[in-house]
Amino acid sequence: MTFKTLMMTTVATLGLAAAAQAQTVGFSQIGSESGWRAAETTLTKQQAEERGIDLKFSDAQQKQENQIAAMRNFIAQGVDAILIAPVVATGWDSILAEAKEAEIPVVLLDRKVDSSDDMYLTAVGSDLVHEGEVAGKWLVDTVGDKDCRVVELQGTTGSSPAIDRKTGFEKGIAGHDNIEIVRSQTGDFTRSVGKEVMESFLQAENGGENICALYAHNDDMAVGAIQAIKEAGLLPGKDILVVSIDGVPDIFKAMSEGEANATVELTPNMAGPAFDALAAYWKDGTMPPKFIQTDSALYTMQDDPAGQYEARKDLGY
Amino acid sequence: MIRSLRRVAPQLMTLVVLAALVSWFFPSFLQIDMSDGRLVGPVIDILKRGAPVAILAVGMTLVVATGGIDLSVGTVMAITGAVAASALVSGWGVPVALILAVGAGMIAGLWNGCLVAVLGIQPIVATLILMTAGRGIAQLITEGRILTYSDTGFGFLGSGSILGIPVPALLWVLTGVLVALLMRRTALGLLVEAVGVNKRASALAGVNARGLIIVVYMASGLCAALAGIIATADIRGADANNAGLWLELDAILAVVIGGNSLLGGRFSIAASVLGAMIIQTIDTGILLAGFPSEYNLVIKAVLVLAILMIQSPHLASEWALIRMQIARRRAAREQEV
Secondary structure (H helix, E strand, O other): OHHHHHHHHHHHHHHOOOOOOOOEEEEEEOOOOOHHHHHHHHHHHHHHHHOOOEEEEEEOOOOHHHHHHHHHHHHHHOOOEEEEOOOOOOOOHHHHHHHHHOOOOEEEEOOOOOOOOOOOOEEEEOOHHHHHHHHHHHHHHHHOOOOEEEEEEEOOOOOHHHHHHHHHHHHHHOOOOOEEEEEEEEOOOOHHHHHHHHHHHHHHOHHHOOOOEEEEOOHHHHHHHHHHHHHOOOOEOOOEEEEEEEOOHHHHHHHHOOOOOEEEEOOOOOHHHHHHHHHHHHHHOOOOOOEEEOOOOEEEOOOOHHHHHHHHOOOOO | OHHHHHHHHHHHHHHHHHHHHHHHHOHHHHOOEEEOOEEEOHHHHHHHHOHHHHHHHHHHHHHHHOOOOOOOHHHHHHHHHHHHHHHHHOOOOHHHHHHHHHHHHHHHHHHHHHHHHOOOOOHHHHHHHHHHHHHHHHHHHHOOOOEEOOOHHHHHHHHOEEOOEEHHHHHHHHHHHHHHHHHHOOOHHHHHHHHHHOHHHHHHOOOOHHHHHHHHHHHHHHHHHHHHHHHHHHHOEEOOOOOOOOHHHHHHHHHHHOOOOOOOOOOOHHHHHHHHHHHHHHHHHHHHHOOOHHHHHHHHHHHHHHHHHHHOHHHHHHHHHHHHHHHHHHHHHHHHO
16 A cells, blocks of 8 residues: 555656645635634545645634734745635735745635735635525425515625625525515524524514515524524424525534425535645646635435434534 | 602603504504413513523622623623533533533632722723633633534523413513512612722721622622523523623613613612613514614614613703703893893
8 A cells, every 4th residue: 555655656756746745735724713614624624634635724813914924834835735714805915926926826715805816826615696596596496386475584784695695595586576575684693693583573474474484694593593483383394484504514403303494505615626626737737717616505305414414513513 | 669660760661662662663562462371472572582681780780889890791691501501412411501500600700709809900801801701711612613402401491481471581580589689678789889889988887898799790690690591591502602792781781771870889670670671672673673684783772872861860950951041041031122
């Protein structure tokens, strides 16, 4: 085994002088402010291990200066590529120029920067509008021609996921006049506010009898709302359809118990597509597109939610 | 009895006016139905949803009465919630979870009390330390994720009901009544007020001011623990990032709407919990009225400003002065004519 690896490495070294040995990639993560980010870190490490990439990990604790210092460090060490989840959008020009000078490709994960796009190799991320659209389309397909009064739990007012996921959903249901958003309020992306706001929706809509579906901008709010629906004596998933976005373990648990209907996954596996793009680039200099959109997969009750829960619960969400 | 009713009259009147205002936007606001053996209706929701802030306000009233302030209560909610949830997840059972959570709250209060009373650090700074650091402690306990448990017995504290009334509502009423009785049926309330008015003088008069201040912060920690337990029971999980976030400010606001002076001295627990209900009525009313969410905070701020302006003693005397001046000027003009 070792011999084989050794042989292969030797062959590779002889064959492709520049891009040869086990690749070293530096990864500057924002921090661990949410469960999703923790899962992203876990998955990035897993993906690197699977591909035999030596990953150097640096946690910036929400500070841009830490990320810049980490990148400078990576450049000094002469890594083969840098992955970065930038904490803010501005102020990256000079460090990206340093990386470019050292001919180290930089891949942005999940967030974008304001610098011109020839400063980095590519950006991997999710399209928030598309996520909302997938959720909207699911509802359109599910209710068919029946009239459906939808209540919406928005994310934090003014945040870009809240704005984009709202726009996307409206796009998804556009042209279907039988579906109408009757109430829309912010649930602040949290479980407790989601529950509180859902309670008021239920009160305002005749104890919930006038509500056909709930659309929540994230799963946590949906989990809170599901409890509110249960406490009002209704069956979530049947009396009121529940669709949300993110794909955290707890929503899969709710789905396996028949209390949620669908979720659109915001995959924490941003590193997989990034490593794929890098592999192609290292191999023959293929330039990837400037934005690689991750898959916004739809999961419903038919997609083995119990199994999905088991697969996700240890990722650090 | 009549005297204490007169003390809370402004708060009661504010509640009535608010109820009328919300009813205007949402006609069935005061309607209460019975369903599945439990009362349902917006008013019941307010009684239930207002529980954490009302309980925090009880502890905060005592702290404020000594001339202090406790900024850490929201964070202590997160810590105690995390402690309770991790105990449940580890399978230690409800009693142990409750004891650990309450213990954690009282330790937090002891820490605050010692910083204030023993080291003499200003209360706003002393409690700021735990307010900032505490959320980190809570995150360490939950490992940064939302700890979800499946114990229905514990969930009862957040979403169960006894005789149709939600348990959280019963808990805050009980806490308020017990603490008020303890303060008013013994000399304790008077001593707390004495310390708040003049700590040095009360110490010279033989009051154990230092001990009393520590106890008051521990009471606030205990209240925060109760609020944290309710919040955790409500969502069947401990959310270290968001549990009790900014609730310390709502609790202080409740105390202020209750007409208690932040400088310390005389206090009324009944008025503070009514203040908490006023805040919750505003919150729920905004949700029921169905305005776009961008307006939530502005509407809340305007209503709170209006309430505080009406209550302001300064403004009342100013009004009297202006009216007097107008009358005098008119009288002078009439004389000239």
